[in-house]
Amino acid sequence: MEIRGKVAVVTGGGSGIGRALCRRFAASGARVVVTDVNEAPAREVASEIGGLAVACDVGREDEVHRLVREAESAFGPVDLFVSNAGIATGGDPISTPEEVWQRQWQVNFMAHVYAARAVLPGMLERGSGYLVHTASMAGILSTHGNATYAAVKHAVVGLAEWEAFTYAHRGIRVSCLCPLGVRTPMLGNPTGPSSAAFGPVKEPEEVAEQVEDAIRAERFLILTDPIAQEWMERKTADPDRWLRGMNRMQQRIEEERAAQGGAS
Numbered sequence: 001m002e003i004r005g006k007v008a009v010v011t012g013g014g015s016g017i018g019r020a021l022c023r024r025f026a027a028s029g030a031r032v033v034v035t036d037v038n039e040a041p042a043r044e045v046a047s048e049i050g051g052l053a054v055a056c057d058v059g060r061e062d063e064v065h066r067l068v069r070e071a072e073s074a075f076g077p078v079d080l081f082v083s084n085a086g087i088a089t090g091g092d093p094i095s096t097p098e099e100v101w102q103r104q105w106q107v108n109f110m111a112h113v114y115a116a117r118a119v120l121p122g123m124l125e126r127g128s129g130y131l132v133h134t135a136s137m138a139g140i141l142s143t144h145g146n147a148t149y150a151a152v153k154h155a156v157v158g159l160a161e162w163e164a165f166t167y168a169h170r171g172i173r174v175s176c177l178c179p180l181g182v183r184t185p186m187l188g189n190p191t192g193p194s195s196a197a198f199g200p201v202k203e204p205e206e207v208a209e210q211v212e213d214a215i216r217a218e219r220f221l222i223l224t225d226p227i228a229q230e231w232m233e234r235k236t237a238d239p240d241r242w243l244r245g246m247n248r249m250q251q252r253i254e255e256e257r258a259a260q261g262g263a264s
Contacts (some may be wrong), residue, residue, distance in 0.1 A: 003171060004029030007075045009067065010117075011111065012085030013060050014041030017134065017177075017183030020204035021082060023049055024212055029158050030042070031072040037085070058085045059106030064114040077126065078184045080215070081114040084134040084177075090150040094137055101148055108152040112159055120172070127171040130215060131162040134177045137228055141235060155195040164220050175214050180205055197223055200225045 006258055008025045012018035014036030026032045026049035036042040039055035046053035052074045058065045086108050089100050112133055123129025138146070139153030140181070158177035181201035202224050214222045223229055235242040 001080070001128075001218060003212060003215065004082075004185070004218065006030045006079035007033070007071065007077065008080040008082065009033040009035065009071050009078055010082045011035050011067075011115070013045055013094055013136075014038055017179070017182060017204045017207050018082075018084045019045050019060065020208035021084065022046075022051065023210060024205075024208040025049060025080075025105075028212065031073065031075045033067070033078075035067055035085075055111055057112035058083070058114065059103065061110075061114040061117070064111065066117050068118040071081070077122055079192055080130045080132070081115050081119045082132040082211075083115045085111060086134065086136075088146060088149045089256050090146050092145075093147055096148060104148040108149070108153045109159070112156055120167075123172055124167070125172055129171065130173045130175075131160075131163060132177060132211065132215070133173045135160065136177075137178050137180050137223075137231075140178055141228075141231055144253055146245070160220075167236070173215075173218045174237070175211070175218075175220055177207070177211055177214075177222040178228070179222075180228055182224065200227065242245075 003025055008030045010018050010021050010025070010032065013034035017042075022034050023030050031051055032046075032053050033054060034046040034049075035056040035058075036040045037055065037057050040051065042053040042055060045051070052057045052071065054067050054070050056063045058064055068078060081164045087104065089096075089104060091100055105110040116131065119129065119131075132157050135148070138150045138242050139155075139157040141246035142150045149187070157176055157178070160174055164174040165171070179202065179241045183201055185202055187195075207224055210222055210224060
């Protein structure tokens with residue numbers, strides 16, 4: 001799909017990958033709706049690119065439908081919806097409070113479902129439309145110390161795959177962005193054994209370029225570094241060996257924390 005002339009909505013557009021995507025799409029001739037739970041950064045980005053800013057908590061379905069109504073009122077039918085907003089809290093199945101799991105589920109997964117409910121009917125009626133889901137390599141390879149994030153990102157990958165094969169013959173295209181490390185506030189400053197799992201860290205602008213290239217080529221899986229493909233192939237070739245390697249890394253993380261006086 002060509003970006004020029006299209007109406008694009010980007011959630012989490014006030015910072016990080018979302019902000020870079022908004023700038024990229026606008027530079028390519030799209031009319032861009034910048035949405036973020038924080039209104040001020042959304043307005044700043046929208047002002048910069050000549051777009052529309054809409055504050056939205058994507059974990060609430062009524063908010064997502066309001067977002068789409070405002071986008072369509074301003075620019076017309078939505079051609080491209082990028083479900084990019086996300087949060088990361090850390091956690092495990094034993095000690096993480098249920099409300100943390102629920103918030104991760106709402107923002108990192110149900111927001112993608114709400115977006116589909118809001119824009120897919122119109123896209124199917126018109127016979128064209130594009131959905132981009134920002135997942136993570138945590139949704140394919142998992143991640144240490146963050147069971148909540150890994151679990152819900154796996155769900156995002158599953159949803160994106162399902163949409164891709166279910167609606168392709170009806171003109172709907174789907175991409176799933178599964179980045180390794182990207183220099184955003186969510187990444188922070190990883191150090192120690194677990195930092196190796198992030199792979200080569202990319203800048204948001206590099207990822208935005210990769211996303212636009214994938215949309216133009218209508219390619220489903222968007223990886224940010226070739227090493228991600230290698231790691232995926234290792235996992236599928238021998239899952240038990242891969243799990244043993246992940247466990248060795250987990251042990252090193254716990255040993256490092258113990259040496260630093262932290263809880264294991």
